[in-house]
Each structure stands twice: as C-alpha cells, then as structure tokens.
Amino acid sequence: MSTLTVEHVARIEGHGTISVDVEAGVVSDIRMDIVEPARYFESMVVGRRFDEAPLITSRICGICSPNHAITSIKALEAALGIEVSERTKLLRSLLLYGSYLQNHATHLYLFAAPDFVGQPSVFPLAQTHPDVVMRALSIKKLGNDLTTAIGGRPVHPITAAIGGFTAEPSRTALESLAARLHGAARDAAATVELFSTFDIPAFSTAGEMLAVSAEHDYAIYDGDVCALDAGWCRPAGEYRDFVTEEVVAHSNAKHSTVDGRTFMVGALPRVNLGWDRLLPAARIAAIKAGLRPISKNTFHNNLCQAVELVDAAERCALLCERLIADDGSSTPVAFAVRAGTGTAATEAPRGTLYHTLALDDDGLITAGNVVTPTAQNLANLEADMRAFAPTIAELAEPEFILGIEQLVRAYDPCLSCAVH
Amino acid sequence: MAARVAVFALASDFGCQVQMTNMEDDLLAVLAQFDLSYWQLASSGHVPDEYDVAVIEGAVTTEEHVALLKRVRKTAGVVIAIGACAITGGIPNLAAGEDLERRVGCVYGDDGDIVACGRISPLPVSAIIDVDYFVPGCPIQPAEFVAVVQRALMGLRDVTPREPLCASCKVAENVCFYDSGRMCLGLVTRAGCGALCVSLGRPCTGCRGLADDANLDSARAVLASRGIDERELATALQLYNAHEEASR
Numbered sequence: 122m123s124t125l126t127v128e129h130v131a132r133i134e135g136h137g138t139i140s141v142d143v144e145a146g147v148v149s150d151i152r153m154d155i156v157e158p159a160r161y162f163e164s165m166v167v168g169r170r171f172d173e174a175p176l177i178t179s180r181i182c183g184i185c186s187p188n189h190a191i192t193s194i195k196a197l198e199a200a201l202g203i204e205v206s207e208r209t210k211l212l213r214s215l216l217l218y219g220s221y222l223q224n225h226a227t228h229l230y231l232f233a234a235p236d237f238v239g240q241p242s243v244f245p246l247a248q249t250h251p252d253v254v255m256r257a258l259s260i261k262k263l264g265n266d267l268t269t270a271i272g273g274r275p276v277h278p279i280t281a282a283i284g285g286f287t288a289e290p291s292r293t294a295l296e297s298l299a300a301r302l303h304g305a306a307r308d309a310a311a312t313v314e315l316f317s318t319f320d321i322p323a324f325s326t327a328g329e330m331l332a333v334s335a336e337h338d339y340a341i342y343d344g345d346v347c348a349l350d351a352g353w354c355r356p357a358g359e360y361r362d363f364v365t366e367e368v369v370a371h372s373n374a375k376h377s378t379v380d381g382r383t384f385m386v387g388a389l390p391r392v393n394l395g396w397d398r399l400l401p402a403a404r405i406a407a408i409k410a411g412l413r414p415i416s417k418n419t420f421h422n423n424l425c426q427a428v429e430l431v432d433a434a435e436r437c438a439l440l441c442e443r444l445i446a447d448d449g450s451s452t453p454v455a456f457a458v459r460a461g462t463g464t465a466a467t468e469a470p471r472g473t474l475y476h477t478l479a480l481d482d483d484g485l486i487t488a489g490n491v492v493t494p495t496a497q498n499l500a501n502l503e504a505d506m507r508a509f510a511p512t513i514a515e516l517a518e519p520e521f522i523l524g525i526e527q528l529v530r531a532y533d534p535c536l537s538c539a540v541h
Numbered sequence: 542m543a544a545r546v547a548v549f550a551l552a553s554d555f556g557c558q559v560q561m562t563n564m565e566d567d568l569l570a571v572l573a574q575f576d577l578s579y580w581q582l583a584s585s586g587h588v589p590d591e592y593d594v595a596v597i598e599g600a601v602t603t604e605e606h607v608a609l610l611k612r613v614r615k616t617a618g619v620v621i622a623i624g625a626c627a628i629t630g631g632i633p634n635l636a637a638g639e640d641l642e643r644r645v646g647c648v649y650g651d652d653g654d655i656v657a658c659g660r661i662s663p664l665p666v667s668a669i670i671d672v673d674y675f676v677p678g679c680p681i682q683p684a685e686f687v688a689v690v691q692r693a694l695m696g697l698r699d700v701t702p703r704e705p706l707c708a709s710c711k712v713a714e715n716v717c718f719y720d721s722g723r724m725c726l727g728l729v730t731r732a733g734c735g736a737l738c739v740s741l742g743r744p745c746t747g748c749r750g751l752a753d754d755a756n757l758d759s760a761r762a763v764l765a766s767r768g769i770d771e772r773e774l775a776t777a778l779q780l781y782n783a784h785e786e787a788s789r
Contacts, residue, residue, distance in 0.1 A: 131585040134555045158552040158602045159657040164644035165635040173780070176746065180632040183556020183680065227562065231583055242584035244577070247569050254569070262565035273741045275563045276556045276680040280741050287742030368652035375649075537554045 122149065127522055129156075130529060132232040132242070134184060135536020139525055140371075141510070148510045153503055153529065155372035157536040166489040171197055171458070171480045172283055178476065178491060179277045181541045184227070186277045187220045187268060188469035189491075191342075192476040197283050199358070199463030200480060203456045208449035209285045214342045215440050216271040216278060217467060221341070221433045222264025222305075223275065224470035225388075225426040228533045229312060230257030233423050236527050237319040253315070256308050260430065263305050267437060270294050285453035295441045302438035309430035310406045316427045317410035321420035322524070324509055328383040328501040330390035330417070333357065333468045339391075339398045339432065341468035347394050349415065351380060357466030360475045364492060374539035376500040377492070383501035386472025386494045387533065388425035389416065403432035419505050422531045426470075458484040469494055471533050495539035498532050544694050547579040547592040549613065551599030551606045552633045552663065556680040557624035558582050558598055564683035571687055575694065594619045594693060597666055600626040600633040604659040607669055614670040619693050622672045623686060625679035625748050625781050627665060632679070634663045634783055665784060674699050677731055679748035679781065685733065702733040703753040706745055709736040718744045719767050726777055728763060729755035747778060751785045 125141040135157040142150040162181055166174050175193040179186040191213050198205065230253070231243045240246060247254045265275035270290040272278025280288045290298075334354060335344035346363075347354040355363060366375040378384070392399065392407070396414045399407075407413070407428045412421060462479040472494030479488040505528060513524045550558060562568060562583070577584065578592045595617035601607060614620060625631035636644050641662050645653035666672055676689045692700065706727035710717065713736045718725040725744035727736065731752045738745055761771040778786045 129581050131581050132583065134582065136550070136581075158606070159645070159648065159660070160552055160602070160633045161636040161644040161648050164647040165632070167647070169635075170776075176780075177632060177635065180554050180556070180679065183554040183559040186554070186556060227559075231562070235585070241586055242580075244569075244572060244584070258565040258568065261562075265563050265565070273737065274680070276560055279738050279743050282743075368649050368656060370655045373656050 125518065125522065127526065130526060132235065133530060133534050133536065134182070135534070135539065137529075137534065137536050139522075139529065141525070148514055151503070151506045151510050151525070152371055153499060153506065155374045155499065155536055155540060157373055157540040159373045159540050162491060162541045163489045166478070166486045169486050171478070171484045171486055174478055174486055174489070175281070175283070181491065181493070182535055182538045183276050184224050184535065185220050185469040185471065185474070185538065187216045187272055187281070188467055188474050189476070190278050190281050191217060192465050192467045192474050193478060194281060194283050195465030195467070196463040196476040196478045197480070199465055200461035200478060201283075201456050201459065201463070202461075203284050203454060205284060205454060206449050206451060208444065208447055209451045210342060211440055211444050211447065212271055212286055212289070212451055213281065215437055215444075216268060216281060217341055218433045218437045218440070219264050219268030219271065221429060221470050222267060222437075223261055224264075224533075225430050226257055226261035226264060229316065229423060229426055230254070232533070233530050236523065236530065256311060260305060260308050260312070263301055266301075267298060270298055282453045284456060286451040287453065289451055292445055295445050299438045299441035299445070302434050302441065306402055306431055306434040309427065309434045310402070312430055313406040313410050313424065313427040316424045321418065322509070322512070323418070324420060324512065325417040326385060326419045326501060326505050327508065328385050328504060329379055330385050330393055331379060331473060331497070332386060332390040332394045333466055333473055334394050337398070339395050339436070343467075346466060346473060348379065349390060349393055357475065358464040360464065360466065360492065364475075364497065366492065366496070372499065374496045374499055374536065377497040378500060383504045384497065385419065385501045386497050387422055388429050389419070389422040390472070391468060392425040392428060399428070399432050400435045402435050403428050406431045419528065420531045422533065426533070458482070471495055471535055471538070472497060491541055493535070493538035493541060495532070495534045495536065498534065499539060502529065502532050502534070543574070543576040544594050545576045545578040545589070545592040546594045546596060547589065547617070548582070548596045549598070549609065550581070551597065551627070551666070552602040553599030553624065553626045555582060555598070560680045560683050561686060564687065567687070574691070590616075592617055594621065594690075596621045596623055596690075597627050598623050600630050601664040601666060601669055602633060602661060604661060607661070610666060610669045619673050620670065621674040621676065621689060621693055622666045623676040624681050625677065625750070628667070628675050628677055629750050629781055630663045630665045630784050631781055635779065637662045637783065668784075675701055677701065677749040678734060682734065702731060704732050705752040705755060706730045706732045706734070706736055708732065709734070710739050713740050715739045719763065722767050722769065724764060724769050724773055724777060729757060729760050747781045751782055751789070755789070757786065757789060
C-alpha cells in the first residue's frame with residue numbers, strides 16, 4: 122500500500138493534511154488529518170470572569186470572530202435572563218452579516234476560484250482579470266467596513282457587549298453604508314454568475330443537512346435548528362441531544378453525527394432550508410445560475426455562498442435603513458450576576474455555531490462548550506471524500522488531488538475553529 | 542532581486558493573517574514589493590528551501606512548532622513575529638502551566654492520549670528563537686504590519702512605540718476608566734493602537750503587550766487608590782501578558 126499526502130492543504134483556514142491510501146492502484150482509504158494544534162478554549166474560559174468569555178472565544182477564529190463573540194454573549198444572556206432591545210438585535214445581525222460578506226468574498230475569490238482557473242492563488246489574476254480581483258476586494262472591503270462600523274474593527278469586535286453595545290455608528294455612517302450595500306448587490310450577482318460558469322462534478326452528499334431556521338426570517342442571528350431530510354426543528358439549546366460528538370484518532374477536531382448520520386452545515390444547507398426567506402434578488406440570481414433547492418451537491422456550497430452575498434448586501438442595506446428609522450437604544454441593559462447555564466446558536470458563515478457557558482454566583486465561568494461549523498462538517502467531508510474519490514480515480518495524480526482539494530475547499534473549512 | 546517572504550502560522554486563529562489581507566485598497570501594491578514564496582492561507586505550494594523574510598503568527602504549542610521555528614531561523618535573514626500569540630503567547634497562553642493534561646481531559650475526555658500529540662505548554666516565539674521585528678496587537682493593525690515589513694525589507698530599526706497607552710487616551714480625549722473605579726490596562730500596555738478600545742467604551746485588555754517601561758508596582762498602587770483589589774491586575778494580565786509579568 123502507498124499513501125499520497127497533501128500536507129497543510131493551501132487556501133483553507135488552519136492546518137489539515139489529506140491522506141489517500143492506494144492499494145493495487147485502487148483508493149482504499151482517504152482521510153482529512155486535522156493537525157491544527159489544540160488551544161483548549163473550553164478549559165481556558167473556566168475560572169475567568171463571565172464577561173471575558175466573549176473576548177476569549179472571539180479568538181477561536183480570525184474570520185468569524187463576530188460570530189463567536191455574539192454567540193458567547195447570547196449564551197451568557199440566556200444564563201442571566203437578559204432581554205436585549207430590538208435595536209441591539211439589528212446591530213448584532215449587521216455585525217454577523219459583515220462577517221458573511223468578508224468570509225464569503227475571501228473564500229470564493231481568494232481560496233476557491235484559483236482552482237477553477239488553474240492558478241496557485243488569486244494574485245496572478247490581478248494581471249489577467251483585474252476587474253474580477255477588484256470586485257473581490259471591493260466586496261471584502263465592504264464586509265470589513267461594515268464590521269468595523271458596528272464592532273470597531275474587522276477582526277475581534279470591541280463594542281458588542283452583554284446586554285447591548287458600548288458604542289454605535291453615526292447616522293451618517295449608516296447612510297453611507299446603506300448606499301454602498303445597495304450598490305454591492307450588483308457585484309454579488311456578478312459573483313453568482315462567475316461561479317455558475319465553473320464546471321463542478323455531478324455529486325451528491327449522502328449526509329443530512331442542518332441550519333438555524335425561522336418562519337419569517339433567513340435567521341442567522343436566532344431561530345431553531347432544522348434538519349432537511351428528517352424534517353424536524355428543535356431548539357438550539359437542545360443541541361447536545363441531537364448532535365453527537367466523538368474523538369477520532371487522526372483529528373484534533375472531534376467528529377459529529379446527527380441521528381446516527383454524518384451531516385453538513387453552511388451555505389448549502391441554509392439555502393436549501395431557507396430558500397423562501399431569501400430576498401427576491403438572491404433567489405433570482407440563484408435561479409439564473411441554475412440553482413434551485415433542493416441540491417445535495419456539496420460543490421454547490423460555493424454557489425450558495427455567492428447567492429448569500431446577494432442576499433446579505435440587500436438585507437444589510439435594509440437593516441441600516443431600519444436602524445436609521447429606529448429611535449430605540451442599544452445601551453447595555455442593567456442586570457444582576459447570578460449562577461446559571463446558557464446555550465445559544467447562530468449561523469456563522471460556515472454553518473451553525475453553538476456555545477454553552479455556565480457561571481457561578483460570583484460570575485466566574487465554571488464550564489464552557491463550543492461546537493463549531495467545521496467540527497460538525499468533518500465527518501461528512503470525509504464521507505464525501507470516500508464517495509467522490511472512486512469517481513475521479515482514473516485521473517492522473519495531480520488532477521485527482523486537485524479534485525479532492527476542490528471538494529475540501531467547497532466546505533470552506535476552518536480548522537482553527539474546528540479544533541479550537 | 543525582491544526579497545522572498547514566507548508566512549507561517551503556529552497556534553492561532555489566523556486573524557492576523559486575515560488582517561494582512563484586510564487592506565484591500567493597498568494589498569496588490571504591498572504584494573508587489575516582495576516575492577511571496579510561501580503563504581498556506583492564500584496560495585498553493587510547498588515551503589521553499591530558501592527565503593529571506595519569515596512572518597510568523599501564533600503561539601508555540603507543539604514540538605513540531607519548535608522544530609519549525611529552528612528551521613526558519615536558520616533559513617531566514619529576518620524574522621517578524623506578528624500578533625499577541627507570537628509575541629507574548631497571547632490568548633493560547635491561558636492554557637499554559639502544569640495542568641495541561643487536565644485541560645486535554647477537559648476538552649477531549651478520556652480520549653486525550655490519541656490526539657493533540659507532541660503538545661507543550663504555550664510559549665511566545667521569542668522563547669525559542671531570536672525575533673528581529675514585532676507587530677503587536679490582537680489582532681494586528683494592517684497599516685502597522687505594512688510599516689514594519691517595509692522597515693524590515695530596508696533593514697531599518699524597529700520603531701514600535703515603547704511608552705504606555707495613557708498618553709494616547711489623553712489625545713483621544715477619553716474619560717479615564719479609573720475615574721469610575723474600573724480597571725483598565727492602558728497604564729502598563731504598549732501604545733500604538735490609538736486607544737481604540739477605550740475610545741469605543743471598553744477598558745484596555747493589554748493585547749499589545751507590556752510597555753518597555755511599564756511600572757507594575759505603580760499600577761498596583763493606582764488600583765489600590767481607586768478601591769480595586771490589586772490582585773486583579775495579575776488576573777487581567779493573564780489574558781495576554783502572563784509570561785511578561787512573570788519576567789518583571
């Protein structure tokens with residue numbers, strides 16, 4: 122038996138190695154070894170003051186830091202029985218969507234696109250396709266400017282606090298953002314168009330799909346967790362009853378199953394489950410690109426991220442306008458510290474993110490648990506790799522490896538998150 | 542010939558590498574100044590045998606990291622450490638100490654032996670190899686990163702601010718948190734961020750590391766004078782500065 126390896130797969134966040142065992146010319150096994158070092162975040166928060174938890178968990182990931190901060194804040198508010206204002210919820214949604222624009226633009230253009238144009242990175246395209254690179258940077262910058270306006274900076278938000286925000290953008294800043302966001306919907310639609318021109322394999326994942334969902338909203342900030350095939354929706358607080366995590370030897374990140382099946386979270390499950398609640402512009406862009414639910418083609422996750430860019434640009438413009446019209450307050454509400462446990466979920470760009478935090482009467486954290494999107498995806502990713510590899514086994518080695526890498530990248534894995 | 546730059550990540554959230562891309566208006570102009578030899582986050586390719594400048598993000602948490610750093614130091618003429626994790630151990634350092642095995646158990650249960658192999662208690666990069674330039678912060682600021690890289694490429698000396706943050710707060714006309722009896726680490730933390738957090742209503746948490754002439758005794762006296770238990774200073778410094786505090 123021989124083993125092909127791709128060490129520290131490029132253009133993903135974190136360190137992972139693909140290993141392909143070949144016996145007599147046939148792929149006998151294929152694995153995603155997660156070599157990203159453990160940082161033990163669940164142990165780090167124990168003993169720290171409760172209001173430090175969002176700051177600490179934010180450092181799990183440099184891309185979806187707003188999601189970790191907000192999910193920790195929501196978990197603490199659940200533990201302490203704190204209700205926040207509508208304005209605070211609007212600001213939080215905007216902050217999370219800022220990370221969508223930033224994450225999806227980075228993943229689609231910097232990480233995924235080079236595979237489809239035969240380049241090692243996006244940088245050579247600055248010479249051959251300057252308009253494409255400028256579009257990528259423009260969407261990414263808008264996401265960062267949005268996150269900065271609400272949170273104070275692009276990475277690791279400062280202003281998001283338990284009970285509200287410590288500072289808010291000015292009305293002028295919101296007006297300027299709203300105008301830019303309306304304009305960005307065109308760039309986002311062009312992104313959908315671009316990704317619809319890339320050839321992808323006809324492949325279906327056998328796994329279940331999960332996403333946070335709500336009746337009247339695309340629901341990235343709050344909602345129940347719904348399963349596509351099984352058809353159930355359950356409160357996020359019960360996640361330990363339906364998501365089963367186990368330690369596997371080749372991965373510093375745990376593997377997850379639901380109802381005994383591997384499953385996928387992220388843009389594709391969200392679009393499948395939330396299709397009716399996408400804004401019309403996003404649905405139109407999707408249909409033009411040949412994408413209609415239900416798709417179980419993992420490679421469509423890229424296209425779905427692009428569709429979400431259209432939705433996010435339009436939706437954030439509307440959120441800015443609602444904030445301008447709203448005369449409520451986001452000043453942190455007063456609360457008393459007491460012992461308790463809280464769980465919360467949000468939809469991070471790469472999928473559902475769960476945080477559980479417990480604190481004692483002195484406000485010190487006694488336990489924490491974090492289940493990240495990529496940790497949930499890894500078992501399904503490996504199942505997909507095993508199913509997909511035989512379908513491209515006749516390709517020469519470099520093309521075979523590229524095919525597997527494309528599958529891995531389609532998940533937009535974040536191994537910093539997965540291991541944490 | 543343009544300097545060949547390689548970017549490496551140890552234990553981190555990749556946030557400082559993301560900040561390296563978060564200067565969209567100038568990214569292509571910056572990249573044009575050097576030959577990007579290796580950057581796993583942005584480009585396919587293997588670690589080259591030769592490069593001139595190494596940019597390192599993340600804390601040292603495995604034996605593999607130690608070996609990598611020693612190879613990097615032998616290869617690169619200039620080593621730049623970016624971000625709190627690489628410079629002080631940062632947030633990963635919260636897991637430092639003798640109870641590492643308990644932490645492994647806390648996260649992985651009884652299965653800790655089969656994962657997290659070669660683990661060591663977190664250390665800053667400078668505990669293993671000499672570092673020539675530092676870009677502090679959690680996360681780093683893109684403009685400061687570019688400025689430091691340019692000084693490194695030109696062989697100029699490091700000009701990272703050495704004084705504490707308090708003067709920046711005066712310039713920003715912020716009200717001091719100590720006036721309302723709340724602790725803020727600005728009085729011992731390296732300046733250079735423009736007091737961003739304090740300006741947005743949050744006390745400084747010390748992510749840029751201790752100022753060169755930070756006076757911890759004096760800081761404890763300030764805490765005591767405002768009715769704050771002076772032991773809280775050490776607790777707060779554990780977030781980003783446990784190694785630094787221990788060495789002073």
